[in-house]
Amino acid sequence: MTAVKGTVAPGYERVGEAFAVAFDGLPEMGAALAVRVDGRAVVDLWGGVADGRTGRPWERETPSVVFSSTKGLMSILVARLVASGRLDLDEPLSAIWPEFGAHGKHLVSVGDALAHRAGVSAPRVSVSREQLRDFDAMTTLLAAQEPLWEPGTAWAYHALTHGWLSGEIVRRAGGTDPGEAFAEMAASVGGGAWLGMPPEVAASVAHLRVGPTLSALVERQRASRDPSTIDWQERAMTLGGVLPETLVTDDDGFNADDVRAAVIPGAGAIATARAVAAMWSATVADTDGVRLLDDDTVRIVTRERTAGAPVFPAPAPWPRWASGFQLDSDARRFLGGSSFGHDGAGGQVAFADRESRVGFAFVTNWMEAVDPRATRIVDALRAVVA
Template sequence: MITVEGTSTDRFEPVRAALEAHLESGEELGASIAVDVDGVMEVDLWGGYADEARTVPWEQDTVVNLWSTTKTLSSLAVLLLVDRGALDLHRPVAHYWPEFAARGKQDIEVRHVLAHTSGLSGWQQPFTMDDLYDGPTASARLAAQAPWWEPGSASGYHVQTQGQLVGELVRRVTGRTLTEFVDTEIAGPARADVQIGAREADWPRIAESVAPSPLSGMPAGLDPEGIFTRTLLGSPARDEHVDTSRWRRAELGAVNGHGNARGLARALSAVSRSGRVNGHQLLSADTVDKIFDVQADGVDLFLGVPVRWGMGFALADARTMPHLPTGRVCFWVGRGGSIVVMDLDRRVTFSYAMNRLGDGILGSERTLGYLRQVYDVLGSTD
């Protein structure tokens, strides 16, 4: 029998039971779940294995590649700089990054990057992993590229480009890399075990990422000029790149964050708790409120499902996340199912990180099941 380690309050016992059941069935390989309620970690659970061979246990300090849940850290970094007056959501990106004005991008604003409406959802081909790993090259290519649709008119998920765009903005206004900024301004104050990329000293505690069977080539019948196709081809990172030294050393602010549920919950509880975390007022309540300024609301040009985008996060929407309540709730997910949910009305932060990737556009069946269990508890008691 696989034992789930960690702590949970009595009311969240169904969450522990669900994690244990998934580990026993083999649907989960290794995973962690956390629920922070107004600064109190009511759920801090982990269990299973850190490797596919099931020889290394998932420990309290095990971390894993977070894929797109990384974007929640990058978006929080931008909000911190907005709060400090270093960035303005409604100013053109080119105000901070002059080269970006090329090819008709002079009016693209910072908010368009955060809401995936800039028209730069992928890199123009040819663009390789070598180019992606070379930060200056990746930024220069985006600066020289024309948008693929009218900026601000619709969202098209910036699968891998958003991290580069945000990282360049952070570098331009602070002189620091996004990796450094997240480490010193978010992870440090929050005492959160999260990072962009992964320090070599932490490599021994990184869980192996186990992906579903890869697709054999591109699906048939796709429009080669369509946003979906161009974005997919223009986003070169794939499952096989994860858990390599080049991946871990890179700064890919959209996809290569590393952490666990506890670390994510601690860092992002700053949003749920109106800017306050670990005794620090990380950002103001007014800046947190900006997240809920709707920037796009419709079928995303890449994801193909309705997404209501605020500033840096998706907003609760019954069309795509039926287990989330209405109100001031925002979230984002990563490939395979990792997630962070920030519920400002209940001052609750829920997070889940795992190493066996599931299927699904916005979370896996496991993700949605844990989310349902959490809100069954919150809905019956709050």
């Protein structure tokens, strides 16, 4: 059995047990779990292997790429602009970003753009590595692009492009580059999270591994693809091939230092579980003296904006979306209807819950597609807080 380190508050033992079970059959996996309730840390656990190539163990301060959980954290930044009166979710995005209005996108609201309804879920042209690492290049590309469907009328998951939309919203409405705004928010609750990996952090970041269920899923998708047509869902993940379909290889994709060092707000945040849980906790409860969002703002930004089948066919169950936040659904179970957050590729899960005043983060470097690990932990926590 994998040795698990850390602390669990009395009454939360079953949550710790569910975390320990997550390592069963995965001897090269590393992971961390952090849970706060009413601002207080009740679970702080870690274990396993941070780098399977060297055997480096996962430590308390080991950060890892959290993939699309980054979108939820970026959405907190956007919500803070709503709270301050500098942003209106129902105004056209072009009101603060005029260039985005090209090709009929001028009526897309800020809220719809955050809810995956902007029509630019994937680039029409293949992105180069230089563009991928250049925030300005990507926002310019998306602003000029003709949408893939009539914006606002349907949705498709903006797997990576969402981050350049939310990041530009932060920059235009907030006047601060998204990497700087992200760093300031993380620092306010103790640090341990970055959007754009600093050089001094590189050696400590967990090395990502692709598990068998994710490899098998990608192979099935590749085999069923019609080479005569564009698979827009695949392009949303790879941006035309600059990233692998699994998002990582042993030494490329989000395992490459130059990619990790770039500001990629749709998937590129690097963080400890403790840092992510603290940020989510601070949206619903005073957390180490900090409250990132007030209750009224939380109600506004977590109103459902997207549900049902996407424009590009995909099997049910389908997720539900608010203004950048993933809501509780059959596709991703949180604690219940008062939860909002975002999961991430390979098994990352992070969220807050208004009623139970929970901030939660499960982070792992072992990436799977068929993945009960975090779900079992959330189920255990639900039983406790209920």
